[in-house]
Amino acid sequence: MRIVSGIQPTGQIHLGNYLGAIRRWVRMQADLGPEDRAFFFIADLHAITLPQPPGALRAATREIAAALIAAGLDPGRVLLFNQAQVPEHAELAWVLMCIARVGWLNRMTQFKEKSGRDREGASVGLYTYPVLQAADVLAYKATHVPVGEDQKQHLELARDIAARFNAEMGCDIFPLPEPTIGPEAPRVRSLRDGAAKMSKSDPSDQSRINLLDPADAIAAKIRRAKTDPLPLPETAAGLKGRPEAENLVGLLAALTGESADSICARFAGRGFAALKPVLAEAIIAELAPVALRFRELLATPEAIDAVLVEGAARARATAAATLAEVHAAIGFLKP
Ligand code: TRP
Numbered sequence: 470m471r472i473v474s475g476i477q478p479t480g481q482i483h484l485g486n487y488l489g490a491i492r493r494w495v496r497m498q499a500d501l502g503p504e505d506r507a508f509f510f511i512a513d514l515h516a517i518t519l520p521q522p523p524g525a526l527r528a529a530t531r532e533i534a535a536a537l538i539a540a541g542l543d544p545g546r547v548l549l550f551n552q553a554q555v556p557e558h559a560e561l562a563w564v565l566m567c568i569a570r571v572g573w574l575n576r577m578t579q580f581k582e583k584s585g586r587d588r589e590g591a592s593v594g595l596y597t598y599p600v601l602q603a604a605d606v607l608a609y610k611a612t613h614v615p616v617g618e619d620q621k622q623h624l625e626l627a628r629d630i631a632a633r634f635n636a637e638m639g640c641d642i643f644p645l646p647e648p649t650i651g652p653e654a655p656r657v658r659s660l661r662d663g664a665a666k667m668s669k670s671d672p673s674d675q676s677r678i679n680l681l682d683p684a685d686a687i688a689a690k691i692r693r694a695k696t697d698p699l700p701l702p703e704t705a706a707g708l709k710g711r712p713e714a715e716n717l718v719g720l721l722a723a724l725t726g727e728s729a730d731s732i733c734a735r736f737a738g739r740g741f742a743a744l745k746p747v748l749a750e751a752i753i754a755e756l757a758p759v760a761l762r763f764r765e766l767l768a769t770p771e772a773i774d775a776v777l778v779e780g781a782a783r784a785r786a787t788a789a790a791t792l793a794e795v796h797a798a799i800g801f802l803k804p
Pocket residue numbers: 473474475476477512515601602605606614615616620
């Protein structure tokens with residue numbers, strides 16, 4: 470297995486990206502066999518597809534690295550680096566832009582969402598974003614790519630690009646990467662609106678639990694979290710069509726490992742006031758030790774930077790070998 474995944478340096482680390490990527494990567498690390506390798510990176514090249522103040526980008530990159538290490542990622546066991554320190558990502562992206570078709574990119578739904586009404590004013594980088602993502606995984610010949618549901622379309626594009634490159638160049642350099650969506654990455658929703666994802670860009674801070682929220686703030690946010698007036702159903706099937714209720718039960722299940730069915734059975738017939746304090750406790754128990762370690766790590770930013778430098782050097786060795794094969798297959802004259 471070659472596992473490759475990226476996370477954008479977003480600044481505000483919250484329960485959504487903690488459960489969706491951070492904790493998930495740490496768990497994947499625990500399951501690695503002796504022959505398996507994992508490449509986890511901070512997607513700073515992707516981040517600049519939208520404007521980023523330089524100071525904020527630098528801080529957010531360090532914070533994501535610190536959060537990953539604080540949560541248990543071991544940079545000795547897996548590779549941890551930021552994308553911009555491995556120039557092969559951008560170099561391979563150029564080659565793959567000559568393989569991908571405009572029609573393929575025109576079908577990408579994330580571009581349509583992120584560019585909004587001002588499509589003509591969007592950066593070209595935002596448009597070609599999925600090609601860079603393909604380069605990210607293909608540079609390491611990824612076999613497995615853990616992503617959320619919203620990235621599945623980009624992974625399918627990466628497979629199409631890999632297949633077309635192999636066919637056009639008459640080679641088999643790239644294996645086709647499999648997206649691994651996985652049951653343990655719950656879709657964490659906003660606490661104010663079950664239809665929206667928990668996001669750092671939501672103007673209401675009440676909509677999300679941040680890694681650094683103090684315990685009483687977490688308890689208050691959960692207490693005020695939107696629910697419906699119905700009691701908890703007997704089984705998880707009864708949560709259908711109740712997105713807020715489903716989110717809270719799903720969160721408790723993800724945090725404790727108890728099934729949603731068993732949680733429903735335990736609280737059946739009672740209102741969410743019974744479940745909320747239990748959920749708040751579970752969130753606090755999970756995040757408090759990570760937050761503590763996170764703060765300690767950020768006290769010595771040089772140490773975090775050194776981890777990323779080392780990770781990038783190791784990643785480059787693999788990516789450069791792939792690029793050499795790609796150059797030869799294309800027919801670039803090289804020493
Ligand atoms: N686009 C991904 C996201 O926003 C982040 C990402 C960039 C990524 N490159 C990747 C994920 C490569 C998996 C593999 O979540």
